[in-house]
Amino acid sequence: MRRTPRLAVAVAAGRLAVVLSKVLRFGSGQSVGGRVTLAVDPGSLRALAKGRRIVLVTGTNGKSTTTSMLAASLGTRVCTNATGSNLPPGVVAAMIGDNSRLAVFEVDELHIPRVIREVRPEAVLLLNLSRDQLDRMHEVGRVVRAWRDGLADSGAHVIAFANDPNVVAAVPAGRATWISASTMWDSDIGACPSCGAPLIITADSWICGSCDLKPPAASYVVADGVLTIDGVPHPLDLALPGRVNQTNAAFAIAAAAHFDVAPAEAISRINAVANVAGRYAHFTVGERPARLLLAKNPASWVSALEIVDPAAQVVISINARTADGVDTSWLWDVEFEKLAGREVAALGDRRADLAVRLDYAGVHVRECTDLDDAAASLPPGPLDVIGNYTAFDDLRRRHVG
Amino acid sequence: MSADSVVSVVVLYPRLLGTYGDSGNATVLCRRAEARGLGSRLLTVDAGEPIPRSADIYVLGGGEDVNQTAAARGIEKDGGLAEAVDNGAVVFAICAGFQILGSPGLGMIDVHTEAMPTRAVGDLVTTPDGAELTDDVLIGFENHRGRTVLGPGVRPLGRVQRGIGNGAGDGADGAVSGRIFGSYLHGPALALNPALADHLLTLAVGPLPAAPTPDDTLVGRLRADRLQRIGRGH
Numbered sequence: 160m161r162r163t164p165r166l167a168v169a170v171a172a173g174r175l176a177v178v179l180s181k182v183l184r185f186g187s188g189q190s191v192g193g194r195v196t197l198a199v200d201p202g203s204l205r206a207l208a209k210g211r212r213i214v215l216v217t218g219t220n221g222k223s224t225t226t227s228m229l230a231a232s233l234g235t236r237v238c239t240n241a242t243g244s245n246l247p248p249g250v251v252a253a254m255i256g257d258n259s260r261l262a263v264f265e266v267d268e269l270h271i272p273r274v275i276r277e278v279r280p281e282a283v284l285l286l287n288l289s290r291d292q293l294d295r296m297h298e299v300g301r302v303v304r305a306w307r308d309g310l311a312d313s314g315a316h317v318i319a320f321a322n323d324p325n326v327v328a329a330v331p332a333g334r335a336t337w338i339s340a341s342t343m344w345d346s347d348i349g350a351c352p353s354c355g356a357p358l359i360i361t362a363d364s365w366i367c368g369s370c371d372l373k374p375p376a377a378s379y380v381v382a383d384g385v386l387t388i389d390g391v392p393h394p395l396d397l398a399l400p401g402r403v404n405q406t407n408a409a410f411a412i413a414a415a416a417h418f419d420v421a422p423a424e425a426i427s428r429i430n431a432v433a434n435v436a437g438r439y440a441h442f443t444v445g446e447r448p449a450r451l452l453l454a455k456n457p458a459s460w461v462s463a464l465e466i467v468d469p470a471a472q473v474v475i476s477i478n479a480r481t482a483d484g485v486d487t488s489w490l491w492d493v494e495f496e497k498l499a500g501r502e503v504a505a506l507g508d509r510r511a512d513l514a515v516r517l518d519y520a521g522v523h524v525r526e527c528t529d530l531d532d533a534a535a536s537l538p539p540g541p542l543d544v545i546g547n548y549t550a551f552d553d554l555r556r557r558h559v560g
Numbered sequence: 561m562s563a564d565s566v567v568s569v570v571v572l573y574p575r576l577l578g579t580y581g582d583s584g585n586a587t588v589l590c591r592r593a594e595a596r597g598l599g600s601r602l603l604t605v606d607a608g609e610p611i612p613r614s615a616d617i618y619v620l621g622g623g624e625d626v627n628q629t630a631a632a633r634g635i636e637k638d639g640g641l642a643e644a645v646d647n648g649a650v651v652f653a654i655c656a657g658f659q660i661l662g663s664p665g666l667g668m669i670d671v672h673t674e675a676m677p678t679r680a681v682g683d684l685v686t687t688p689d690g691a692e693l694t695d696d697v698l699i700g701f702e703n704h705r706g707r708t709v710l711g712p713g714v715r716p717l718g719r720v721q722r723g724i725g726n727g728a729g730d731g732a733d734g735a736v737s738g739r740i741f742g743s744y745l746h747g748p749a750l751a752l753n754p755a756l757a758d759h760l761l762t763l764a765v766g767p768l769p770a771a772p773t774p775d776d777t778l779v780g781r782l783r784a785d786r787l788q789r790i791g792r793g794h
């Protein structure tokens with residue numbers, strides 16, 4: 160990569176910021192380094208991307224996991240923002256520290272158009288799109304429009320989720336490899352994102368009665384732990400739990416194929432991915448075995464409630480900081496009724512909001528100050544500990560490391 | 561009313577009007593009725609399905625612009641909601657659901673909504689306008705771009721202490737017109753404001769039994785927590 164003097168100065172300043180921030184204990188300092196670099200050279204995102212083969216991963220849920228799976232599947236050194244800093248500074252920071260020619264970045268849903276424009280990716284993965292942080296995103300429809308505009312003038316190949324009308328409406332015609340799986344969250348399927356008519360929803364599909372929007376035929380189909388690629392079945396044996404991770408794996412395998420990695424090879428590498436930045440991490444609280452899960456919006460809660468061990472005691476921690484979205488009303492879109500009759504410990508900044516929701520769901524709720532308090536107060540058994548974004552991060556740092 | 565009464569609550573078009581957990585309002589109404597020994601029936605009606613004419617309470621929630629238009633069209637075509645209101649049903653509508661009850665929309669209440677230049681996003685705290693509401697404040701969260709002007713035929717649900725509410729310069733949030741209640745409070749509103757929930761139940765089925773009553777310890781703590789958090793202090 161040839162660097163202009165300005166870019167060289169910007170990168171040096173960014174690296175210095177990373178070191179200083181580590182010394183001064185401002186966390187990992189990754190995105191600080193990216194911010195400094197971008198401030199010194201606003202063109203650095205574009206310049207650092209030049210000459211690399213880049214894949215971008217976006218969507219409401221599964222960005223970090225799919226990014227990790229794809230990076231693992233390529234079987235070579237890959238530049239990636241595995242720390243989850245998915246805004247432009249996080250992407251810049253990853254590239255400052257790593258000259259690898261292959262790069263896989265997760266990117267925030269609203270920032271994807273800018274990042275597409277600047278890094279000119281070879282492929283873009285659109286995982287799904289549902290309500291999350293509406294105080295920031297405002298409307299799902301707004302994100303659909305941003306994606307459509309971002310992809311319109313990009314030559315990137317698109318790998319996208321055929322079951323999600325919001326995703327299908329965002330993809331330019333004839334440009335995608337489609338992935339299909341049983342959808343688990345369909346409450347954001349309302350009016351047609353293309354024409355506004357109500358979608359006709361059947362038991363396992365949807366179609367617009369007014370325009371031609373419908374699920375496209377998929378070449379990658381996930382069902383019951385088997386990924387069928389163009390009619391050929393490939394059993395998955397993932398270390399990560401839940402149907403949602405089988406779908407994430409299908410995306411990674413399809414993207415790896417774009418880089419000529421055979422499915423069997425990609426699958427064996429992806430099967431081994433065991434935890435992604437603390438998600439599904441096993442740890443102990445005192446003597447008690449515990450597992451850490453991330454669930455940050457209604458759609459990801461559908462998966463989390465499916466994964467929760469019926470024999471485990473459940474601890475839930477909810478915050479509403481900027482990164483979580485400051486409005487807690489989404490808790491009422493989660494079917495906590497599935498935990499009715501169980502003892503559940505409520506933690507986090509917004510445990511009062513959570514407690515009221517759980518109580519109305521018929522859950523026996525105990526408000527606790529922290530995880531140790533919860534472990535002391537709940538009946539015996541392993542713990543399934545579920546947090547939303549910053550609550551998860553607090554738990555991971557304190558208990559998993 | 562007798563102890564074997566059943567309160568029927570309809571959640572109208574949750575796929576189109578349910579962006580901010582608003583269908584929780586129906587859950588709260590049903591659970592609070594049950595806590596008093598009453599029966600409850602919760603019906604979810606999606607676009608295209610017939611709207612029941614004879615339920616006690618209809619709840620509508622927030623939705624995005626295209627969904628809002630589709631919902632208004634569907635409700636108008638069905639005609640069931642207007643008929644239920646004529647029969648004395650209670651309606652509780654939030655955000656987009658509130659807007660479509662006025663104009664442009666169904667014309668069931670005398671309010672008019674147009675787009676605001678900026679979006680109102682944040683905590684919303686109001687003082688209830690009617691003496692029948694026993695909570696000292698109504699608490700919620702708002703996220704909308706509508707500016708709603710009240711006509712002479714309606715009064716506000718609350719006076720804004722904090723936030724934007726209707727945004728029409730008169731300090732009002734929401735509207736009350738007969739048995740129709742509208743507001744920009746989501747959260748959902750009835751989970752955060754149990755006295756308002758009980759008021760709607762009373763309108764629907766008559767005076768509520770004095771015992772047993774719901775245990776509101778947790779919601780009391782939540783209301784105190786929320787007010788302290790948004791700096792009103794107590």
Ligand SMILES: [Zn+2]
Nearest residue numbers: 351354367370
């Ligand atoms: Zn359509």
